[in-house]
Amino acid sequence: MAFSLRYSLTTPGRAVVALEADDLRVAMQATDTTDALGDLTRAVIVLLEGETRATIVLEDAPGVHEWSLEREGDLVNLRVHSWADRKSGHADLTLSQERSAALACPLLALAREVVLVLDVLWVGHGPDGWQRLSPRHPFPTPERRRLQQLLAVRARREAERRAVGEG
Numbered sequence: 105m106a107f108s109l110r111y112s113l114t115t116p117g118r119a120v121v122a123l124e125a126d127d128l129r130v131a132m133q134a135t136d137t138t139d140a141l142g143d144l145t146r147a148v149i150v151l152l153e154g155e156t157r158a159t160i161v162l163e164d165a166p167g168v169h170e171w172s173l174e175r176e177g178d179l180v181n182l183r184v185h186s187w188a189d190r191k192s193g194h195a196d197l198t199l200s201q202e203r204s205a206a207l208a209c210p211l212l213a214l215a216r217e218v219v220l221v222l223d224v225l226w227v228g229h230g231p232d233g234w235q236r237l238s239p240r241h242p243f244p245t246p247e248r249r250r251l252q253q254l255l256a257v258r259a260r261r262e263a264e265r266r267a268v269g270e271g
Contacts, residue, residue: 106124106125106126107123107124107125107207107209107210107213107214107217108122108123108124108125108217109121109122109123109124109214109217109218109220109221110122110123110124110221111140111141111221111225113225113229113234113237113238114133115237116236116237116238116239117135117136117237117238117239117240118133118134118135118136119133119134119136119140119141119238120132120133120134121133121134121140121162121169123182123184123205123207125207125208125209128205128207130184130205132162132164132169132184132186133164134162134163134164134169135163135164135165136238136239136240136241137163137165137240138160138161138162138163139240139241139244140160140162140163141221141222141225141238141241141244142241142242142244142247143160143161143162144160144171144218145218145222145244145247145248145251146158146244146247147159147160147171147173148173148211148214148215148218148251149247149250149251149254151173151175151180151211151214152211152215152251152254152255152258153254155175156174156175156176157172157173157174157175158172158173159171159172159173160173164186166188166189167186167187167188167189168186168187169184169185169186170184170185170186171183171184172185175211178210178211178212179208179209179210179211180208180209180210180211180214181206181207181208182206182207182208182209182214183204183205183206184204184205184206185202185203185204186202186203186204187202188202212255212258215251215254215255216255218251219248219251219252219255222244222248222251223248225243226243226248231243
């Protein structure tokens with residue numbers, strides 16, 4: 105299964121987030137009301153550390169996108185539920201105002217995509233550019249480091265497992 109994640113800072117305080125898996129493509133905007141990139145990175149970290157569930161919220165004033173990530177073994181079931189106006193709060197939303205998408209992807213693929221997004225944003229914007237485009241939330245440097253450590257440990261364990269199997 106092909107899976108990709110894109111995160112682009114567009115203007116100060118706004119980003120576009122896109123997910124692609126096979127023939128499904130979901131794109132949404134997020135404001136800096138929430139720490140979308142930091143929250144996503146932390147959610148993937150807790151899944152890699154053994155938690156089975158994580159949830160993040162991406163604000164897109166006046167709408168909202170809620171991501172529910174549920175780990176089943178090495179797979180993550182990701183559900184994105186979006187509302188055009190979360191303040192409505194009642195059941196009379198029309199279908200054009202509410203949408204959902206669901207996909208499954210390997211946890212390691214999701215983690216690698218998040219690391220790639222973090223690396224591309226850091227190289228592309230640097231600390232000054234990030235501060236200018238995301239003034240309310242610092243770049244998730246400690247989370248990036250932790251995610252890279254977790255991936256390195258998994259890669260080392262997998263290599264050791266293969267070496268034992270070959271020996």
